[in-house]
Amino acid sequence: MADPKVHAPKAQTCLKLAPVNLQGRALGLLPGDLLVRLDGQPLEGPATQLLKRVNGQTNREHLLGVRRDGKEWSVLSSNLSLGRWKAEPCPDPVNASHASIERMRNWDVVVSEDGRYDAHPRTAPLFALLAPLYLIHMRLWAALAVWGALTLLGMAVGWLLGSAIQILVCLYVWRAAPLLFRADRSGQGFHLWRVIAARSEADLHQQVTQLAPGLSFVLSRPEQEAQAKTGTETPAS
Numbered sequence: 001m002a003d004p005k006v007h008a009p010k011a012q013t014c015l016k017l018a019p020v021n022l023q024g025r026a027l028g029l030l031p032g033d034l035l036v037r038l039d040g041q042p043l044e045g046p047a048t049q050l051l052k053r054v055n056g057q058t059n060r061e062h063l064l065g066v067r068r069d070g071k072e073w074s075v076l077s078s079n080l081s082l083g084r085w086k087a088e089p090c091p092d093p094v095n096a097s098h099a100s101i102e103r104m105r106n107w108d109v110v111v112s113e114d115g116r117y118d119a120h121p122r123t124a125p126l127f128a129l130l131a132p133l134y135l136i137h138m139r140l141w142a143a144l145a146v147w148g149a150l151t152l153l154g155m156a157v158g159w160l161l162g163s164a165i166q167i168l169v170c171l172y173v174w175r176a177a178p179l180l181f182r183a184d185r186s187g188q189g190f191h192l193w194r195v196i197a198a199r200s201e202a203d204l205h206q207q208v209t210q211l212a213p214g215l216s217f218v219l220s221r222p223e224q225e226a227q228a229k230t231g232t233e234t235p236a237s
Contacts, residue, residue, distance in 0.1 A: 013043045015085040024082030028195040037065025042094040063101045071211050074197045076106050104197045107204050110190035117215045120181040128177040131170040140184050
């Protein structure tokens with residue numbers, strides 16, 4: 001009779017995060033979140049070796065597969081010291097993923113109490129160099145008012161100095177774009193929901209729909225919102 005242990009699959013482990021440090025919270029992670037994949041591969045092996053392996057991963061971007069309330073998403077991080085990791089058996093089997101970090105970037109996804117969400121890449125987009133167009137596109141009206149005031153000031157001091165002011169303002173908006181977005185949306189009652197790694201904005205919206213069908217994008221048309229509401233409402237937690 002064959003020994004069943006010979007054909008037994010490798011034991012899979014996940015890492016539970018508790019507590020979460022500032023770096024983890026900046027990525028939208030919460031106590032109890034599970035790390036189930038690292039760079040697309042399930043976590044296997046003894047807990048001590050696994051913890052040593054994860055804590056030793058630095059100096060490059062890693063794709064973390066995270067699970068919360070049975071829903072999974074990915075986030076990029078070059079620092080895996082996001083809190084205290086505790087190894088425990090995976091509640092469900094985890095398969096390898098062919099996802100690659102190539103062309104991926106992290107997006108801040110913020111939600112409001114009325115079930116709307118907005119998003120912005122964590123790395124400043126080149127589009128932000130066109131300061132007024134970017135500010136209008138992202139509906140950053142307070143920052144746009146400041147840009148308008150500085151433009152009027154530049155016109156008053158002459159074209160040479162005015163051009164220099166415009167260049168400095170555009171560079172500032174480009175560098176500070178993610179911060180401007182977060183500050184503006186926070187003032188409107190939005191809070192950080194998740195940081196999600198995605199290849200494009202369309203990919204991001206698809207992932208958000210899968211994670212929380214009840215959320216609707218702030219610029220969705222009424223018929224799109226009605227269609228989204230037919231899904232199961234998911235608390236913005």
